[in-house]
Amino acid sequence: MSVLVYIENWDGKFKKVTNELLSYGKQIAHEMSVPLYAISLGNVADQEFAPLKNYGPDKIFVVNQGFEVLDNQVYADAIVQAVEKLDAQVVVFSQDNVGNAIAGRVAARLKAGFVSAVAGLPLSISPFIIKKKIYTNKVFGHVKINSAIKVLSLSKNTFEVIENPAAGEIVNLELAIKTSSTNRISVDKVTGKILLSDAERVVSGGRGMKGSENWGMLESLAQAMHAATGCSRPVSDEGWRPHTEHIGQTGKIIAPNLYFAIGISGAIQHIGGISSSKCIVAINKDPDAPIFEVADYGIIGDAFKIVPEFTKLLQQS
Amino acid sequence: MNILVCLSNVPDTTTKVKFNGTKLETEGVQWIINPWDELALTRALELKESGAGIDNISVITVGLEDAEPTIRKALAIGADDAYRINSEAFDSFYTAAQIAELAKNIPFDLIMTGFESADYNGVAVGAMLAELLDIPSVGAVSAVNVKDGKWLIDREIDGGKEVLQFDSRVLVSVQKGIAIDPRIPAMRGIMNARRKPLNVSNPVALDSFNEIIAIELPRSKSKVKLFDPEDVQSLLDALRNEAHVL
Numbered sequence: 001m002s003v004l005v006y007i008e009n010w011d012g013k014f015k016k017v018t019n020e021l022l023s024y025g026k027q028i029a030h031e032m033s034v035p036l037y038a039i040s041l042g043n044v045a046d047q048e049f050a051p052l053k054n055y056g057p058d059k060i061f062v063v064n065q066g067f068e069v070l071d072n073q074v075y076a077d078a079i080v081q082a083v084e085k086l087d088a089q090v091v092v093f094s095q096d097n098v099g100n101a102i103a104g105r106v107a108a109r110l111k112a113g114f115v116s117a118v119a120g121l122p123l124s125i126s127p128f129i130i131k132k133k134i135y136t137n138k139v140f141g142h143v144k145i146n147s148a149i150k151v152l153s154l155s156k157n158t159f160e161v162i163e164n165p166a167a168g169e170i171v172n173l174e175l176a177i178k179t180s181s182t183n184r185i186s187v188d189k190v191t192g193k194i195l196l197s198d199a200e201r202v203v204s205g206g207r208g209m210k211g212s213e214n215w216g217m218l219e220s221l222a223q224a225m226h227a228a229t230g231c232s233r234p235v236s237d238e239g240w241r242p243h244t245e246h247i248g249q250t251g252k253i254i255a256p257n258l259y260f261a262i263g264i265s266g267a268i269q270h271i272g273g274i275s276s277s278k279c280i281v282a283i284n285k286d287p288d289a290p291i292f293e294v295a296d297y298g299i300i301g302d303a304f305k306i307v308p309e310f311t312k313l314l315q316q317s
Numbered sequence: 318m319n320i321l322v323c324l325s326n327v328p329d330t331t332t333k334v335k336f337n338g339t340k341l342e343t344e345g346v347q348w349i350i351n352p353w354d355e356l357a358l359t360r361a362l363e364l365k366e367s368g369a370g371i372d373n374i375s376v377i378t379v380g381l382e383d384a385e386p387t388i389r390k391a392l393a394i395g396a397d398d399a400y401r402i403n404s405e406a407f408d409s410f411y412t413a414a415q416i417a418e419l420a421k422n423i424p425f426d427l428i429m430t431g432f433e434s435a436d437y438n439g440v441a442v443g444a445m446l447a448e449l450l451d452i453p454s455v456g457a458v459s460a461v462n463v464k465d466g467k468w469l470i471d472r473e474i475d476g477g478k479e480v481l482q483f484d485s486r487v488l489v490s491v492q493k494g495i496a497i498d499p500r501i502p503a504m505r506g507i508m509n510a511r512r513k514p515l516n517v518s519n520p521v522a523l524d525s526f527n528e529i530i531a532i533e534l535p536r537s538k539s540k541v542k543l544f545d546p547e548d549v550q551s552l553l554d555a556l557r558n559e560a561h562v563l
């Protein structure tokens with residue numbers, strides 16, 4: 001028996017969430033008294049592996065042929081084979097577009113219960129009960145999984161990264177990899193920018209920012225804080241910002257350590273996308289704006305004055 | 318070409334959810350087509366109207382009779398026919414497997430699901446359904462187009478997008494960007510919808526693996542700490558020394 005964590009790479013580098021996933025998997029493996037294994041698909045630079053040992057994997061299995069394009073069918077098939085070979089009882093993915101697109105397929109093949117948006121360690125191992133966010137973060141459900149194998153995807157920022165050095169032996173796994181039928185005809189990506197979905201800090205603006213011409217001030221703040229930029233839905237609907245920055249129930253659901261909501265009223269659909277943030281700061285001139293009900297810190301006042309001042313202080317220190 | 322759109326019937330997104338045990342209290346709740354599914358249907362209709370070669374758009378729901386107003390709305394805005402599998406959607410696997418059983422008997426070239434349902438947030442039914450049907454699936458889809466009888470599918474990736482082409486059956490889970498404004502049923506549409514086929518079938522005996530055994534309310538947050546607009550330094554200090562996030 002084992003616990004298996006799928007560790008995703010992006011352009012040959014492991015995603016930041018990897019350490020959290022391993023720490024989480026380690027804790028479950030520990031409670032079940034079984035080893036923790038990780039599996040990586042696709043080409044990843046050698047030096048990426050060494051730091052992972054700190055977070056508890058007994059072995060890291062690597063399959064590096066044939067994963068140029070994300071073909072969920074091919075990826076899922078490989079992971080299913082690994083689960084069977086390694087007798088994994090619990091399979092952990094990251095709660096994101098890639099993790100969930102594969103996890104559902106893996107679970108269906110294995111006739112396993114799948115729980116996404118997992119919000120903590122199992123409440124009990126036998127029976128297996130896990131906490132999941134439902135109703136777009138409004139409440140948690142305690143979900144009992146009755147199948148032999150359990151497939152989970154862990155929400156970001158759910159679990160503390162814990163150092164727990166282990167052997168982390170790297171093993172090439174021989175699998176029969178399916179040939180992909182996915183025909184990719186173009187790729188278009190920005191590099192060098194902090195990704196919203198992966199960002200530890202996010203600076204987000206709403207309709208209170210009045211227009212795209214005022215985003216320079218938010219970008220300066222974001223830069224000073226090493227943050228990604230985001231926005232509320234009307235802002236992307238108006239075309240002030242690209243749709244990829246739209247946060248909320250019908251946009252991206254994020255969980256950064258620090259979220260700045262600037263000129264955002266805090267509609268329930270927006271809150272759904274940010275309520276897992278560790279610390280929320282609201283800057284709004286309306287003391288009754290609902291954003292203050294979910295914020296940890298706030299300033300009631302004019303963003304056009306406060307934001308540049310705050311940025312200046314940050315840059316000076 | 319035929320498109321199958323999977324519809325989930327969910328509480329309106331502004332609903333303040335209340336529970337009686339593990340059951341949602343439905344009194345006063347407005348039911349809607351899951352927003353993503355509504356946009357998927359909108360895109361399917363746009364494709365059909367643009368002359369892209371779409372012959373038929375079917376919608377499919379696993380749900381009890383109370384889901385019918387939602388299905389009727391889908392027919393009223395333009396779906397050609399509807400299927401309802403008369404069962405509670407016990408869990409994602411059960412739901413996907415019921416749809417898979419039915420889909421074996423319906424000719425389709427594209428299946429569209431939403432990225433997630435607004436109630437259970439499973440992000441699961443689409444991928445599971447594709448696996449059960451043994452067809453490719455694409456998540457995070459922000460555009461679907463047809464060119465020379467092939468599907469052109471935009472997928473959002475971290476920091477950008479890629480375009481994939483499929484010339485056989487495929488399932489897409491759609492998100493933001495797939496269509497902009499959902500449609501409002503017009504009187505004529507509502508009248509027409511009454512004459513469109515709504516096929517009801519019984520569920521197949523199938524497993525479900527997950528059950529919600531308890532609901533936990535989030536801890537109420539401690540009150541917001543406010544700072545004077547003239548004193549942004551204190552906010553910076555708090556973020557550094559108290560919250561440790563800077």
Ligand SMILES: Cc1cc2nc3c(=O)[nH]c(=O)nc-3n(C[C@H](O)[C@H](O)[C@H](O)COP(=O)(O)OP(=O)(O)OC[C@H]3O[C@@H](n4cnc5c(N)ncnc54)[C@H](O)[C@@H]3O)c2cc1C
Binds near residue numbers: 206251263267289
């Ligand atoms: C089905 C559905 C799904 C939705 N999904 C989403 C979603 O995913 N994400 C989302 O964000 N919204 C979503 N919405 C929209 C949501 O209901 C709100 O309309 C939206 O979030 C409001 O955006 P906002 O806060 O930017 O604008 P507003 O509500 O207009 O708020 C602007 C705020 O700026 C403040 N302000 C103005 N000037 C200043 C100034 N100089 N300094 C400081 N503050 C200032 C105002 O006091 C106000 O609070 C959805 C709606 C529906 C119906």
Ligand SMILES: Nc1ncnc2c1ncn2[C@@H]1O[C@H](COP(=O)(O)O)[C@@H](O)[C@H]1O
Binds near residue numbers: 351354406412430437
């Ligand atoms: N009961 C259902 N009937 C039909 N389709 C559903 C049902 N539940 C979910 N779906 C589809 O699957 C998508 C993802 O739902 P979920 O996996 O629950 O997050 C939804 O957007 C729908 O397209």
